[in-house]
Amino acid sequence: MTKGFERLSMDQRLERVRVLAVVLLLTLMGGLGYFQVLRADRYVELASRNRLRLVRLLPPRGVITDVNGAPLAVNVRTFDVKGYPMDLQKPENRKRVVELFRRKGFPLDEATLTEMVEKQYVAPYRAVSLANNLTLAQVADLVADPEFSSLLFPFPVWRRVYPAGALVSHVTGFVGEITREELESAADARYQGGDGVGKTGIEAFYEGRLRGDVGEEAVEVDSRGRRLREVSRREPARGEDLRLTLDLGAQRVAAELMGNEKGALVVLDVQDGGVKVLYSSPTFDPNPLTWGISSREWNDLLKDPARPMMDRCVSGTYPPGSTFKAVTTIAALEENVVNNHTTVYCPGYYTLGNRTFKCWKHSGHGSENLLEAIRDSCDVFFYQTGVWLGIERLLKWSAILGVGSPSGIDIPGEASGNLAGPAWKKKRFREPWYKGDTVNYSIGQGFLLMTPLQLARVYAAVANGGHLVIPHLNSRERFPRKDLRIPQSGLRSLQRGLEEVVRSGTGKRAGAFGVTVAGKTGTAQNPHGDDHAWFVGYAPVERPRFVAVALVEGGGHGSSVAAPLVGKILSYLVQHDRKGGTGP
Incomplete structure (x- = not known):
């Protein structure tokens, strides 16, 4: 009896010990779960607070x-x-x-x-x-x-x-x-x-x-x-x-030439498309923007009516005016619409149906062939050429020469311009395309819009024998150029005309600075004020090295305002290039 009682008492004590052990084990496991799972992030943070710091370099x-x-x-x-x-x-x-x-x-x-x-x-x-x-x-x-x-x-x-x-x-x-x-x-x-x-x-x-x-x-x-x-x-x-390919000395000259005018000066290497000058006026100082300005100052800069933040060289789009006649010439020669002997009589105006389109020279140029029409910038010759050519062929060659497409320059924000044709007009205005629209296109007016950089690219192709370059600023990258396969005879006809523009035509002021220049003037209608002044030219004529475009917003006549700017910047670059001062 006594032994039985002692055995029962022992079993009870062992059972209590087992229960206590289980409770302690469960408590320990619960504590581990609480501290290592539920509160893990908090204790890692506390440990890190006392131990580890990370600093980005x-x-x-x-x-x-x-x-x-x-x-x-x-x-x-x-x-x-x-x-x-x-x-x-x-x-x-x-x-x-x-x-x-x-x-x-x-x-x-x-x-x-x-x-x-x-x-x-x-x-x-x-x-x-x-x-x-x-x-x-x-x-x-x-x-x-x-x-x-x-x-x-x-x-x-x-x-x-x-x-x-x-x-x-x-x-x-x-x-x-x-x-x-x-x-x-x-x-x-x-x-x-x-x-x-x-x-x-x-x-x-x-x-x-x-x-x-x-x-x-x-x-x-x-x-x-x-x-x-x-x-x-x-x-x-x-x-x-x-x-970069940019020449800071030439960029400074461009800034001095532009002064307080609104506009753009662009210079490219005609062979590889390297950008030598890309100056847009007015401009802004980037240093305060990097170091921090107030939101009010930033808004004032964005709302400035002069738009100093816009790069007019690559983002500004304008009617190219008579500078576009080079594109019309290439298209007409390639499509066998005109040749060097084709003549058109200019009485000072051109009549199409019940509409009259005036030449810039109201008294007229008389009978002019292709070379003379380029030299004198005869609008009537190109009005007639545009009608003979037709809009589809003009648009085709414009696109081949890069009009209406980004050039691919290695900075953001480049505009495509506007190479609008019949389909575009039908969609935009619900109107058909008229021959009068083609007449306007033939001299770079109407719905046509280009950036100064696009125009420089077109004339670089004229100067280098028909290769379309990709404008670029990184001197260590190779940017291939495209052979447009334009017959040299047609290009040579255009080149001779552009040489005559500066030698004895509307662009004489571009050739007064010690280097031989070929180029074209342009005066483009501006719906917001005075006409825009254009000049695009390349130099030296005997072995073209650089092409330059000057645009002066509201500047009036390209012959008197823009041509000297191009002549001076080309003179600077050509002379420094001869001395080995513009880099490789």
């Missing part, structure tokens, strides 16, 4: 230079003030930071600080920037404050500077802070909020090359954020340098 962007090595976009050292989200998410710390910045003259409030942290947030231990582009003196003043070291730290960074300023702003473009929309569309892990990104020009087009690769530093810190040791470091990789 942004690379210096590649340097941009002109063809002779003159700097167009370089980097300078400035300082950012950074902090960690895990510290700045605490209301008391945000208040201390705001008070610190205000004491030092930096306008900041808690709402703005919170927004800055959220915009750049990636991880609680990855630093974010609170102030950018500080000088050494500004940083020294901040660091001296007792509140600074416990929450913030200075960080050296590279910032973009444009030594040539407004002179090449449409070419280089500028770097600005990446927007939320750009960050979402980039789909590139190298970018984060607060980073700089190319916005326009070369900076935008070659962003992938210029940016380089981001580095990273991991450091171990104590519970107060004090650095203990470097855990790892991956150095940033500098961006690729770009050497």
Whole structure:
């Protein structure tokens, strides 16, 4: 009896021990699940708070230079003030930071600080920037404050500077802070909020090359954020340098020639399409845009009626006027509509049905052949030629010569122009195409629109023997040209006419600067004011090297306003080319 009772008592105690062991095991497992699963992120954060900090090391962007090595976009050292989200998410710390910045003259409030942290947030231990582009003196003043070291730290960074300023702003473009929309569309892990990104020009087009690769530093810190040791470091990789075909000296001459006029000056190498000058007036200084301007200043710049942000060379579209007669000539010769002996009588006007189209010379030119009509820019000759040719053949050769299509230049924002034909007019105005529309097209008026760059490309093909080049700014890339297979006899007829334009015709003022020039004047109707003035020419005639286009908005006559600009810029480039001063 006694032994039975003792055995029962022992079994009960063992059962209690087993139950207690199970309870303890379940408690332990529950605790592990709670701390390692449900609260894992919190404790990783706490561990990281006491141990690890990551700092992104942004690379210096590649340097941009002109063809002779003159700097167009370089980097300078400035300082950012950074902090960690895990510290700045605490209301008391945000208040201390705001008070610190205000004491030092930096306008900041808690709402703005919170927004800055959220915009750049990636991880609680990855630093974010609170102030950018500080000088050494500004940083020294901040660091001296007792509140600074416990929450913030200075960080050296590279910032973009444009030594040539407004002179090449449409070419280089500028770097600005990446927007939320750009960050979402980039789909590139190298970018984060607060980073700089190319916005326009070369900076935008070659962003992938210029940016380089981001580095990273991991450091171990104590519970107060004090650095203990470097855990790892991956150095940033500098961006690729770009050497442009642009000649800064010639660009400066172009700016001086344009003065306060609105318009564009473009110069290309006729053989390979390298851009020597790309100057749009008025212009803007990219440096304040890179370093930061207010939203009001930005809006004022965008709303400026002079439109300084628009690159008129590649984005401005205008009726080409009589400069288009070169296209009409090529089309007519290739389609055997006219030849060197074809003559048209010009009484000063051309009658088509019940409409009368006037020649610029109201008294008329009399009987003129092709060469004389090009030399004198006789509208009546080309009116008749356009009617003989017909719109479809004129459109065909216009397209072959690149009219109505982007040239492929390596900067963003290029316009296509408008090579509108019967189908376009029917869709747009619900009207048929009339012969009068073709008459207008034959002298570069009507619905036809071109950019200065497109016109330079057409005349480069005339000068180089019928090869359509791709205008470009990157000197280290090869851009193939297209053989248009135009018979040299037809091109030579046009070339002789363009030579006569400058020798004894409407473009004489382009040939007064020491080099032989061939080219064409143009005066295009402007619905918003005075006529636009055009001149396009190439030099030297005996061995063409450069083609130049000048457009002066509302300038009036191309012969008196635009022709001297082209003559002077071509003279500068040809003379420097002979001395070996324009690069390869």
